[in-house]
Amino acid sequence: MKNLIFDISIILDFSSQKRDKQFTSSRKVFELAKKRDDTNIYLSSSSLGTIEFLKYQQLSEEHPELTDSQRKTAAKKFLTSLLNDFKIAKTPSYIDIESAEINTALIIASAESMAARVVTRNKDIFLNRPDIAITPEQLINELNVKKDSINFIDLGKQYFYLQPQIEKNMDEVLNSTSFIMGNKVRELEEKLADFVGVKHCIGVSSGTDALLISLMALDIKPDDEVITTPFTFIATGEMIALLGAKPVFVDIDPRTYNIDPDKIESAITPQTKAIMAVSLYGQCADFDKINAIAAKYQLPVIEDGAQSLGASYKGKQSCSLSTIGCTSFFPSKPLGGYGDSGACFTNDDDLAQIMREIRVHGQDRRYHHSRIGINGRMDTLQAAIVLAKLTIFPDEVEKRQELGECYSRLISEHCIDIIPPYITDDNTSVYAQYTIQVKDRDIIIQKLIDAGIPTAVHYPVPLNQQPALKTEVFDLPIAEDLSHQVMSLPMYPYLSETEQQKIVKAMVSYG
Ligand SMILES: Cc1ncc(COP(=O)(O)O)c(C=O)c1O
Structure with a gap:
């Protein structure tokens, strides 16, 4: 997961009425970052007051007809609307005050605490931490590169x-x-x-x-x-x-x-x-x-x-x-x-x-x-x-069910020889694992690896065959047989349908 902290310069750029070159790239980097599911966007808690104040000043310049109180209300509203898209990166208590000018030191401390980079027009103020600062233009190039890997489970978006x-x-x-x-x-x-x-x-x-x-x-x-x-x-x-x-x-x-x-x-x-x-x-x-x-x-x-x-x-x-x-x-x-x-x-x-x-x-x-x-x-x-x-578990359960059904539909439409999970009429599943049955497990795992898709096997050895528990012989042909055929695909509530299509497509050449 990429964490990005947008600094004040970018926020004011894209909120300004002066639609110059900077407006375009600042707006674009925000739009690109917002829609990527491997990227989270933040404002540093240390910059919120300044954003509100500078927005108030910007309104004074651009809208002289507004009263002081109208500008203050509009500036607050602007900040509130930003927080629909951005989360607040808190300033940790272990800041190094001496490392830079205080506002820069605060944002660096936030960025370090969450392995984030700071999107800024003022790269020069991050002189001693060039690894942390990135301009919108540089970031646009990075964000335009298609996400090529899929996680088995990704807890970052949640x-x-x-x-x-x-x-x-x-x-x-x-x-x-x-x-x-x-x-x-x-x-x-x-x-x-x-x-x-x-x-x-x-x-x-x-x-x-x-x-x-x-x-x-x-x-x-x-x-x-x-x-x-x-x-x-x-x-x-x-x-x-x-x-x-x-x-x-x-x-x-x-x-x-x-x-x-x-x-x-x-x-x-x-x-x-x-x-x-x-x-x-x-x-x-x-x-x-x-x-x-x-x-x-x-x-x-x-x-x-x-x-x-x-x-x-x-x-x-x-x-x-x-x-x-x-x-x-x-x-x-x-x-x-x-x-x-x-x-x-x-x-x-x-x-x-x-x-x-x-x-x-x-x-x-x-x-x-x-x-x-x-x-x-x-x-x-x-x-x-x-x-x-x-608080969001019921929604996530629903999402898991939708994703499970979507996988099963895609697999039945496109893959021969892959058996999707069978959910009985009495049951709803939370798909803790989305586990399929295949004949040549190693081949299909390799195909998915080649496409940048991780898999797992739940479970390769039944308990009766585990050295620690193998004290008696049990007749368990179905469990033993299936332990060679099952494999699990990426599954978590924030997986996208596009990612599911990519995963199933990578298996089509197998089935
Ligand atoms: C079926 C089953 N039982 C028990 C456990 C053990 O749970 P925990 O890892 O929380 O100890 C797990 C966890 O993987 C499990 O999948």
Whole structure:
């Protein structure tokens, strides 16, 4: 992501009535930068007052007929309208006042703090930092070069949209100095419980810890068995094994990649203590069927919804579909923080209380530990960030669905031999991953690399074949076969349709 801070000279150029050569290039650089999705544009907080004042002066020259108060109002309005397009780059507290004239030192400090360049007509005042300053004419040449690479996930645009709210929330935490389990964690828990439609949300330190805490709350012990899918991220099986229990792998549905409910019952033994289903790639597993089998054998069900928060199954939200739902706020997840955190969800009051205790070393009151727990607490800063992101999450979920459908339409129209994701009528997917099935994976990955398009494989080795978990032979032909055929394409809410077309076009010569 390119960050650009426009200095006062450029802003006044393009707002002036004198449409000279400078007006044209300043206007053009603004228009070009504004529409590029790999570029964010800022005004330094240090220049806002001067912009308003100089605009007032400009109005005095160009509109002598206006009254003083009309000019002041118009200057304020101008500044407000700028802030529809620009975000404010704040001046950090670690400025080097002696490095340059004060206004230049302030803008350099802003630029350095966000690896930005300053677009300016006054390059000479940046003499000691020529790397930071760029003229509109130089920048126009750069911006006219077509963007040639696509990111797998790009969090930069989302940050640009949410920056004021994220900064505000983070400042509140920094000033409160309540860094662990502060008020924002409770606020997030309430909002998420509401969003998911359950009684309790317990914010924790990661998606992995959410799984561990839920297994511990269900009292999973050494030699117990937990039925799960082999087609997932390692954490699912790993947390079962960490407690000394045995992950019993059941093969998957070849169309949804989720655990095949019809194969669960035959895997149940007297040692079976729980079922842990994963809602892979952002589509929920078939919980009505899973819950019916679980009820027959009185087993609790955990949903590993690390990838599926925001998805729905039969009109109900992911993480509300079983005894406990778990999710992750890893940065690349559909709802991600800027570090590790996660959450457990349940309607069961007792389990909620137990999970809250396990999260803080099994503590039921200060320094009194009624059970063995872990350090599974959530950072307040992560809650502050996730809270800001939650405000636009429903829109982002919708955007993800549109992008997923667009990919599938383009693939069906243009590619033979590529199988797009299959979303059942009962489900909506959040497409945490947009994962396709191909025959010659290496060839198609190379074609995409040649076109500057990154891909990933989720997951190349099923858990039953991972050295750490390979203790027993399971018959899992579908998962093993599909692990050689799946691959994921770039997916995030700010991907453009043009980029999707480019990605699909790069695969056409394959299909
Ligand atoms: C299916 C699944 N389960 C669990 C996790 C673990 O989440 P975290 O990385 O937050 O610990 C992930 C994260 O990648 C995941 O995809």
